[in-house]
Amino acid sequence: MKYWSDIEDSLKDNIERAIQLLLLVLGIYILIVAEKYRVAKLPVIFIGLLIWFFFRNKTKHPIVWIGFLILLIIDLCRAYFLVANHHFMLIFMVIPVIFYAYHKRSDILLKNIQMLLVVVLIASAAQKIMSSQFMSGDFYYYMLNRGSVFGVFFNFFPESLELAKSNKESVLAMSELDPNGLESIVLKDVFSNLSFISVIFAWVTVAVEFIVALALLWKPRSIWAHLLFAAMIIGILCTRLETGFMALLAICGIFLSNNIKLRLLYVIIVMACITLVVTKLGYH
Amino acid sequence: MANTPKEFFLKYGIPIVAIVVIAIQLLFVNTQSLTKWKGGGYGMYTGIHYYYDQIYIPGLSVDSMIVDNNEMKTVLGRLKLMPNDKNLKMAAKLVLETSEKDSIHIQVWKPEVNPENSNYTRVLINEIHLKKSEL
Known part of the structure; x- marks a missing residue:
C-alpha cells in the first residue's frame, strides 16, 4: 500500500508535522479574529507581510510566528478577560515554537508542550471540582434539557429534541418577565433519570480529565495515555463542537506521541476540527 | 531535569506562566466576581455561561x-x-x-x-x- 507508506513517511517527523498544523490552526484563528482591534493590528500585518515577502529566506528569525504572536498579544492586551481560554493556550504553544527555532532542542520543546498540557487539564478538572453547580450535576442537567450538549445526537431522538425545544422556549419566554416576580418554570426532562445521569456524567468528566493529566505527566509517550487522551478529545467533541480548543489538544498529542497510528488519529482530529472551524459549524 | 538555569527557564518557564495566569484568574473570580469561563483559568463548562x-x-x-x-x-x-x-x-x-x-x-x-x-x-x-x- 503506497498510500500508507506515504502517510507513514509524512508522520515520522512528528515535531515538524505538529508545528505545521499549529501554524495552520493559528493562521485560521488569526484570520477569524483579525477584524477585532484592527487599527492596532494593521501595521503589524502590513510590516509583517513586507518582511516575510522580502526576507523570509534571508533571516534565521521565524517572522511569521513572531508576527502572529504579536497579533495574539494585541488581542490579549485589549481584551484580557474576553478572549477564549484557548487564546491563552495558543500563546503558550507559539512561544516555545519560536524558542525552538533558535535552540533546536526537541526535548525542551516537548517538555514545554507536555507540562502545558498537564497544567491545562489539571486546571480544567480542578475548576470543575470547585464548582458546586458542576459537581451537583445541575450544569449538565440544564444543558441537556436545553439540548445545548450532544446536539447532533438529539436528532436521533425526535421526542427528546421536541422536549429540549420546548424547554428552550419556556426559558426564553421567562426571560421576558420581570425576575422580581420570582417565577419558576418546570423543565421537562429530555431523558428519564436525567438528574442521576447528570451527576454521573459530571464525576466521570472530572475523573477522566484528572486521569489523562496524570497519565501524560507520568508517561507522556505511553500508548495507553494517548488512547485515553484521544478518547477524551473525541468525547468532548461529541458533547460540544469546541473545535478550536480540541485542535490544539490534538496537536499536543502529535507532539508527544511516538506511535504512527496515534499520530494519524490526532491528525484526522485536527483536520476535522479545522474543517468545522472554517465552515463555521464548530467554534473557533 | 534541567541542567542549567537557562534550560530550566526554557523547559518550565511557559508552564509556570500558565500557572500564574490561572492563579490570577482564580483571584479575580473570588474577589471581582469574574465569570469562571474567562481569564485563562480553563474554567469553561463549570457552570451555566x-x-x-x-x-x-x-x-x-x-x-x-x-x-x-x-x-x-x-x-x-x-x-x-x-x-x-x-x-x-x-x-x-x-x-x-x-x-x-x-x-x-x-x-x-x-x-x-x-x-x-x-x-x-x-x-x-x-x-x-x-x-x-x-x-
Whole structure:
C-alpha cells in the first residue's frame, strides 16, 4: 500500500508535522479574529507581510510566528478577560515554537508542550471540582434539557429534541418577565433519570480529565495515555463542537506521541476540527 | 531535569506562566466576581455561561439601550462578565447619564436549576440603586 507508506513517511517527523498544523490552526484563528482591534493590528500585518515577502529566506528569525504572536498579544492586551481560554493556550504553544527555532532542542520543546498540557487539564478538572453547580450535576442537567450538549445526537431522538425545544422556549419566554416576580418554570426532562445521569456524567468528566493529566505527566509517550487522551478529545467533541480548543489538544498529542497510528488519529482530529472551524459549524 | 538555569527557564518557564495566569484568574473570580469561563483559568463548562445572566433595569429595555450604543454595550457586557459593585456603579452612571431618569435601579440575575424538582428559576446576584444627585 503506497498510500500508507506515504502517510507513514509524512508522520515520522512528528515535531515538524505538529508545528505545521499549529501554524495552520493559528493562521485560521488569526484570520477569524483579525477584524477585532484592527487599527492596532494593521501595521503589524502590513510590516509583517513586507518582511516575510522580502526576507523570509534571508533571516534565521521565524517572522511569521513572531508576527502572529504579536497579533495574539494585541488581542490579549485589549481584551484580557474576553478572549477564549484557548487564546491563552495558543500563546503558550507559539512561544516555545519560536524558542525552538533558535535552540533546536526537541526535548525542551516537548517538555514545554507536555507540562502545558498537564497544567491545562489539571486546571480544567480542578475548576470543575470547585464548582458546586458542576459537581451537583445541575450544569449538565440544564444543558441537556436545553439540548445545548450532544446536539447532533438529539436528532436521533425526535421526542427528546421536541422536549429540549420546548424547554428552550419556556426559558426564553421567562426571560421576558420581570425576575422580581420570582417565577419558576418546570423543565421537562429530555431523558428519564436525567438528574442521576447528570451527576454521573459530571464525576466521570472530572475523573477522566484528572486521569489523562496524570497519565501524560507520568508517561507522556505511553500508548495507553494517548488512547485515553484521544478518547477524551473525541468525547468532548461529541458533547460540544469546541473545535478550536480540541485542535490544539490534538496537536499536543502529535507532539508527544511516538506511535504512527496515534499520530494519524490526532491528525484526522485536527483536520476535522479545522474543517468545522472554517465552515463555521464548530467554534473557533 | 534541567541542567542549567537557562534550560530550566526554557523547559518550565511557559508552564509556570500558565500557572500564574490561572492563579490570577482564580483571584479575580473570588474577589471581582469574574465569570469562571474567562481569564485563562480553563474554567469553561463549570457552570451555566454568563451569557444567560440577565441585566434587569426596571422601566428600561436593555436590548434597546445597547442598539447603536457601543459604550453601553461594552459597559453592560463587562457587567455581565464581572457583576461586581464597581461595574454596577459604572453601568448605573452611564444609564443615568443617557436616560432622563433621576434615579436608577440595576439588577443582575443568574439562572439556577434544581434537578430534584426540575425547577428553573433566576436568583439575584447583585444590584445597585443610584440617584442622579449622588453622581
